[in-house]
Amino acid sequence: MQPRTSPSTGSTRPLRADARRNYDLLVAAADAAFTEHGADASLEDIARRAGVGIGTLYRHFPTREALLAKVLDAGAAAIVARANELRTTTPPSSALVSWLEAMMGYVMTYDGLAKSLAASLVESGKSELCAPCKLMTEAGQMLLDRAQQSGELRQDATIHDIVLGAHAAAWAAEQTDDADAARRLLTLIIDGLRTDAAPRAVARAVRRGAPRRS
Amino acid sequence: MQPRTSPSTGSTRPLRADARRNYDLLVAAADAAFTEHGADASLEDIARRAGVGIGTLYRHFPTREALLAKVLDAGAAAIVARANELRTTTPPSSALVSWLEAMMGYVMTYDGLAKSLAASLVESGKSELCAPCKLMTEAGQMLLDRAQQSGELRQDATIHDIVLGAHAAAWAAEQTDDADAARRLLTLIIDGLRTDAAPRAVARAVRRGAPRRS
């Protein structure tokens, strides 16, 4: 178990030049393959695209999650940065909503990614995806705290359920090829958390049933 | 394209005795395999369990969905029956909630079933799963109409989004091995649809932020 840190983030022991090159080729090939065929893209195909043997892929990335995590961590960092930006520019609950929408867009980058991320949400360390997932969740916690302290959202909401719900909404949009479904489902979830009454104006007036018969 | 109706539901032309027997063996084996290994269980394994050749499985069930639909349709009928029962025994919006919970339990029968059902929700006829899915959605529509006419739920909710949300919640519970997550996420969704204010009592009092500092 040597503490082999990722080569792109200041490696402890630098890779041999050819190894370094293969590593980068693999990451680029994986990004392309995941984009085209989703997070379950064939690892053999990725190795083929990178022009390396399948054994080389396994040497650098012992699991699919390790490869996925490497390809995704730049995006995850951007989502965290977006949270900090929204905190200073946007009112509490709409900052949270905008951030969740950004996260859902990120999750929809690759087909099947919502599944991997939802799993990593609970595995807590078992997968390399847990690190980016944890960072994002912490960023979300900060925005949720702010929205709850402002009184706009209920105190009993947990960031875990909200993030899980956002992943589920992204997954649903993926399954139904209906990109807007993610936003609609997120709206349902957030509306359930507001402390004020039902936000969309429509319903208030119809307290005692519409005229059409049962 | 002969209109080959399912053997168990009054067949047009009855199957030969051995074929009939194999058909039933396959359905039983599939049920066991789906329960054990999820909706993606190996078809070869199912044929093996049934003691028939893989070709026989494909003859009776040209696609995985056809087999899945056959194994599931009794349960789907039960969910529809449950809707009719709840309509006559339970107040509008809690009838809908109880019914959605029953449907989520059904969807969680097999791992990976939520995915198949969510896809069938939009394919509209392409998969054999669409028939049971459509029946369930219609039953849900009836309960939703009732809840909206009573004024308890907003008028702008669609049964499509609610059922999709329930599937997504079931999926989330599956991914996180947290059976209760489905119920919690469903609660978020339904709370978002109520016409009265936030239902859980907690938050009302904290309109202007809790004392702990940002």
Next chain:
DNA sequence: ACCTGAACACCGTTCAAGT
């Protein structure tokens, strides 16, 4: 009419052999 299983084209993963 129905059944069988070999055949084909794919996977993921490991590991002995190379440089």
Next chain:
DNA sequence: ACCTGAACACCGTTCAAGT
């Protein structure tokens, strides 16, 4: 130190040959 690719154990799906 690193790379390669054959080998193994699986899949899903089709189809010629059987009864």
